Amino acid sequence: MINDDKSFKKRLARRNMYGSISATFFFVANLIGLLLIAALFLHIINQSMGYVVYVNRVEPETLSERPLEDLSEEELGQLILQNQPARIRVYIRDYLSRVSNDEFAEATVGAILRGREYPPEWGNIPLRDLEHEQQLELLYRNMNQRQMLNLVVENIVQPTAAKSWRLFESLFHSDDIKQQAAEEFPNGDLKFHSWLNWDFLTRSVTSSATTTGLKTALLGSFWIISITAVTALILGVGAAIYLEEYASDNWLNRAIEINIRNLAAVPSVIYGMLGLAVFARALGEITSGAVFGVTDSNGRTVLSAALTLAILILPILIVNAQEALRAVPSSIREGSYGMGATRWQTVSRQVLPAALPGIMTGVILSMSRAIGETAPLLVVGASTFIGIDPNGPFSKFTVVPIQIYEWTNLPDQTFKSVAAAAIIAMLFVLLLLNAIAIILRNRYSRSF
Amino acid sequence: MLEQAASLPRKPLADRLKRTAEKTTKQGLTKKTRLLDRIIGGFLFICGFISILTTVGFIVVLGSEALRFFATTEWLNANKNVAVAVDAEQTQLTLSSGGLKLQIGDIIGLGINREEVIEIIDIIDEQTIIVQRGVEGTQAIPHPARTPIYIGKEVTLTKYLSSGQWAPQIGNFSVMPLISATLRVTLIAILVAVPIGLGAAIYLSEYASEKVRKILKPVLEVLAGIPTVVYGYFALTFVTPLLQSIFNDTSRSGLNGLLQSIFGSGVQNTNAASAGLVVGILIIPTIASISEDSIRAVPRALREASYGLGATRLETTLRVLLPAALSGISAAIILGISRAVGETMIVLIAAGAGPNLTANNFEPSETMAGHIARISTGDISFGSIDYNSVFAIGLTLFLMTLLLNFISTIITRRFREVYA
Structure with missing residues (x-):
């Protein structure tokens, strides 16, 4: 009898042992995946808040008796005039100038402030020939109180984060931190600071970790994603309808079909090169807005970036939309044809509405891919630093992930915390989009 | 009222039907072409055709710029000049001392704009050379003393693919440092992702209950939805310090000391x-998700037959399911490799800048994709050697991923097990 065979029992025990060891391994593989997700999120949260010691270069109390927040534009302007008269021109260049930095030195007030407010009689005078008081007037005519306040705080008070700690250190070693901060920075101001806050989201980007913000990048992302969404939606759904509803089975349509699957595997940085050579360079006249009378940009604009991203997400969008269209049973089409509808009537009134939830899910998922894409936009030519918020398809651009990349690359450790705050903001939007996609799919998908 | 409703729309319809019936009896049934339908059909075809245009765009753009790169001659200032004036016939040149070393076969440009290009036939001593005048389409002309000399470095496919340094600005055109870094990063990635991804796939498809699977799978897929710049941040600020704390601790001896001596x-x-x-x-999610789908696609009958013969779950998995799902699993791994080869942001942030031919994975190593992104960031000027060289690297990367994709298609086709 086999069951009495000793060697069999021995072998069976060994086989079962291998079985349970490997079962543990397979389970651990999943556990590692989960741990990695946990580590990733905890690490980013850990980086994004904690104690910070602020040290002011000039204490605000020595500048004015009233809090700086209550001062008017003119009073803030006077502070700049007293403390840094020679820097006023630099501020005009960084925040208001319409000409390139090379031309700035010789440019007239009219050229620099084209379309902005300035006394007409100064229009033909070079900016550098104006008195400091006059330059100051240009500055506060074109800036509101908040922007002036930012200038003063950023350049005169100059609060800098002298040292920052991570969240877990701050929670578990707060006494040590307080002691250390008091020893090293007797004048410093120790605060628990979350780098992600409302001010951070609504301020434009600056070169200091304590005053910088995400608004510039958020606007850039918003403009690019809007244009990408419209372009990719039309082209992608159009292509999917063609392939599923119109195309006959010939070599050309099979080639298109295979081609779309191959395109999905091309690295995104290569799409960036296509965008650089085609949209930014060859079609530069259009993408820079030169044909529409915009003059102060080259082809590296919001429009070029958006078109590049649209081409990039097209394959994903088409495949998703095709699946959604395929899920619509042919009885619906046949019913429609039987009623005498034309092909387009059938598609537009029966098939598309039935497939819409599926298509929208695909669109949202591809949008969330587009929001996180960085490499192709770097190649198309995102600006490394832009002082002016993007305000249309022909602006220079930066987007949130590129801003994160820039901040990550700076040697200053506090910028790593700023980057972490931006990452949380971006991941929040992405999770939100994914949640919407799942809800759409669950609520509106009909099974036939 | 009923009469009214019935009579109003019916009359024209009845008329139309009658007319149609008359027509059809005369001509037989004909298809009526509708203009709108044709226009829309045409537009939709264009939408589909854009994907073909994109591929053509890739080939034309990458190909033409790369060809331009391979036709470049980069002129390096030799820091030498013609010491004694020469006329148009002389083939023996006397040069000033110092500067770059010349070799037989070097192409040399005379004058700031390379008015004449000559080729070195023989070198007599440090300062005297015998040359072929007026090569590469230039005319032999007289040159005054102190005419500056430039050494021409031609880009060739051989130089591009042989071992050396990558610095197109100073005439080093070997792409090998970039390829080596790409392959090393990819290898490490595969060593991490295949065991974990495949293990997770086997667990999810064979071991986990339906309930656990429904929770675990979407959670693991979260990893796929995180933008790569976040991973880059994670690599730079978490993984690198972690590795440093493990391997850079000089106070500890034993294994760490050994590692230290290996990795310098x-x-x-x-x-x-x-x-x-x-x-x-x-x-990991790419490999796990595709592998899991293909393992689950293996028919139940195969599992049950295996269990019926007394195999354990592990034996069934390793000897029945994995071979049956092999085509899907290898396609998943190749897709993973292809993603790793083209991945840009992580390597751009965490792998370092500067092409560096090294075998040490603890040193900065720039990959192809990372180099492309770093060089093209900001205002790269159109038509410069940097611009063209980046496209040559892009073409190489494109061909590599295309090849991987091709292999994966072939594997899926050839080794797919079909269960009727």
């Missing part, structure tokens, strides 16, 4: 190892 300078702030590990994390 220890883990640097940017390195291939941490980038590779994190790229591995990035491609």
